[in-house]
Amino acid sequence: MAPAFVHRDPKTVCVMDASCRLGASLVEALLRRGYTVHATAYASSHGKLNDLRRLQSGENKQQLRCFRADPFDYQSLVDAMKGCCGLFYVFEPPHDQPYDEYMVEVEVRAAHNVLEACAQTETMERVVFTSSVTAVVWKEDRRSTATLWHALGKTLAEKTAWALAMDRGVEMISVNAALPTGPQLSVTYPYLKGAAEMYEDGVLVTVDVQLLVDAHVAVYESPSAYGRYICFGDAVCRPQDAVKLARMLSPNSSCAPPPPSDELRVIEQRIQTKKLSKLMVSFYAGRHVEENDPSM
Numbered sequence: 001m002a003p004a005f006v007h008r009d010p011k012t013v014c015v016m017d018a019s020c021r022l023g024a025s026l027v028e029a030l031l032r033r034g035y036t037v038h039a040t041a042y043a044s045s046h047g048k049l050n051d052l053r054r055l056q057s058g059e060n061k062q063q064l065r066c067f068r069a070d071p072f073d074y075q076s077l078v079d080a081m082k083g084c085c086g087l088f089y090v091f092e093p094p095h096d097q098p099y100d101e102y103m104v105e106v107e108v109r110a111a112h113n114v115l116e117a118c119a120q121t122e123t124m125e126r127v128v129f130t131s132s133v134t135a136v137v138w139k140e141d142r143r144s145t146a147t148l149w150h151a152l153g154k155t156l157a158e159k160t161a162w163a164l165a166m167d168r169g170v171e172m173i174s175v176n177a178a179l180p181t182g183p184q185l186s187v188t189y190p191y192l193k194g195a196a197e198m199y200e201d202g203v204l205v206t207v208d209v210q211l212l213v214d215a216h217v218a219v220y221e222s223p224s225a226y227g228r229y230i231c232f233g234d235a236v237c238r239p240q241d242a243v244k245l246a247r248m249l250s251p252n253s254s255c256a257p258p259p260p261s262d263e264l265r266v267i268e269q270r271i272q273t274k275k276l277s278k279l280m281v282s283f284y285a286g287r288h289v290e291e292n293d294p295s296m
Contacts, residue, residue, distance in 0.1 A: 007123075008085050008123045008125060009036070009083075009085055009123075010085045010086065010125070011034060011035045011036060011085075012035070012036040012038075012083055012084050012085055012086075012123075013030060013035055013036070013037060013038070013084050013085065013086035013087065013088060013220075014037075014038040014040055014080055014081045014084040014086070014087045014088070015027050015030065015037055015038070015039050015040065015087075015088045015090075016040040016042075016069065016077075016080065016087065016088070016089055016090070016114065017040065017041060017042045017090050017091065017092065018037075018039035018040055018041050018052055018066075019041035019042065019051070019052070020090055020092040021092075021180070021182070021184055021209060022090050022092070022130065022177075022180065022209060022212060022213070023039075023088075023090045023092075024051070024052065025209055025210070025212075025213045026088050026090075026213055026216060026217075027039045027052060027055065027064070028055065029213045029214075029217060030088075030217065031055065031060050031063055031064060033217065034063075035063065036062075036063045036064075036065075037063060037064050037065070038065050038067055038080055038081065038083075038084055039052045039055075039064060039065070039066050039067070040066075040067040040068070040069045040080040041066070041067070041068055041069070042068075042069060042070065042071065052064075052066050053066055067079065067080040071091075071106075071109070071110035071113055071114060072109065072110070072113065074113055074116070074117060077113060077114060077117035078117050078120060078121065081117055081118065081121045081124060082121065082123075083123055084121065084123060084124060085123050085124065085125045085126070086124070086125065086126050086127070086128070086220055087114075087118055087124065087126075087127045087128070088128045088130070088216055088220070089111075089114055089127060089128065089129050089130060090130040091107050091110055091111070091130070091157065093106070093107070093190070095188075098190075099149050099150050099153065099190035099193075100149050101147075101149060103149065103153060104149055104152055104153035104156065107153045107154070107156075107157045108153065108156045108157045108160050110157070111129075111157040111158070111160045111161045111164075112160050112161075112164060114161075115127070115160075115161050115164040115165055115168070115170060115172070116164060116168070118165075118168075118170050119164070119168035119169070119170050124170065125171060126171045126172075126173065126220060127161075127165065127170055127171065127172040127173070128172075128173050128174075128175060128216050128219055128220050129158065129161050129172055129173065129174045129175070130174075130175055130177060130216070131154055131157070131158040131174045131175065131176045131177070131228075132150070132151075132154040132176055132177055132191065133176050133177065133178045133179075133203065133205060133230060133231075133232065133271070134148070134150060134151035134154050134155070134191060134194065134198075135151070135154040135155040135157075135158045135176060136176050136228070136230060136271075137198065137201065137203040137271065138151035138152070138154075138155050138194075146193060148193050148194040148197075149190065149193070150190035150191055150193055150194070151193075151194055158174060158176075161174075162174075173219045173220075173225050173226065173227065173228075173229065174227070174228045174229065175212070175215055175216055175219060175229050175231050176228055176229065176230045176231065177207055177212055177231050177232075178205035178206050178207040178230075178231060178232030178233070179191050179192070179204075179205065179206045179207065180206075180207055180208075180209050180212060181206050181207065181208055181209070181248065182208075182209050185248065185249060186249060186250075187249045187250060192249070199236060199237075199242060199264075199267060200267065201267075201270060202235075202237060202267045202268050202269050202270035202271065203270055203271040204235070204236040204237075205232035205233075205234065205235050205236065205271060206232060206233060206234050206236065206245065207231055207232045207233045207234075208233050211231070211233050212231055214280065214283065214284075215229065215231045215276055215280065217283070218276075218279050218280055218282075218283035219276075219279065221283070222279055222282070222283070225279060229273075229275055229276040229279070230271065230272070230273050230275070230276060231273065231276055232271070232273055235269045235271065237266060237267045237268070237269050238266050238267075239264040239265070239266070242264055
């Protein structure tokens with residue numbers, strides 16, 4: 001017996017976890033582009049779902065559906081993705097919990113469960129998996145004064161997702177994001193645990209959240225997108241760059257003078273974003289056409 005026809009709408013997508021800063025920004029951007037969005041907040045994100053529901057007004061009323069899910073409750077994941085052709089997956093640990101060995105296990109298990117749920121969703125065609133630059137540059141033999149749990153967690157979670165995607169036939173693309181800048185950034189952000197090592201290696205990079213959002217949408221909408229895309233806007237390779245980042249992390253502290261030249265040196269940048277840059281040129285050109293063509 002032939003399988004029943006399954007209707008697929010590429011502009012019906014799920015954003016998970018939609019309660020974090022990147023997730024919420026993705027929801028708003030996708031709504032502006034005419035998508036129907038299943039905004040899914042994790043059960044631990046108390047009150048954040050209500051923040052998303054404020055978008056359910058006017059034109060967005062029919063476009064936005066809000067869900068609460070648990071990455072360890074398989075059925076809640078399947079319910080949130082039902083009818084979606086795409087998934088934008090973001091994992092950010094709760095701000096009140098340390099990123100330690102336990103959180104590594106949580107992130108890896110969550111990635112496995114979400115990709116498995118995608119494989120069981122008939123309409124799912126593409127997954128945009130948010131990873132980290134640390135998963136690209138992290139080296140197991142790198143000597144460090146502390147265990148870089150964030151780098152390890154992102155590396156293992158992405159490896160788990162890729163393995164499951166290939167095994168289950170799920171089309172997946174990863175966006176390996178740099179350190180997101182903005183008002184919520186602080187010295188406690190787990191990405192920064194390896195900042196000194198990344199600076200010395202020439203791979204300490206930052207990204208504006210809006211660029212990160214655009215990159216996610218671009219790789220989803222481009223038929224030719226594949227594999228990994230490193231996403232960053234600025235590289236921290238000079239002492240003055242490091243001072244600027246330090247002041248951004250502690251805006252209320254007194255501005256300290258730049259570190260002595262013998263403490264920090266200019267480092268050669270050893271990370272590139274050419275693959276994404278090429279894609280973004282086409283994306284921004286297309287958006288410019290849409291914004292200036294009243295018929296679109």
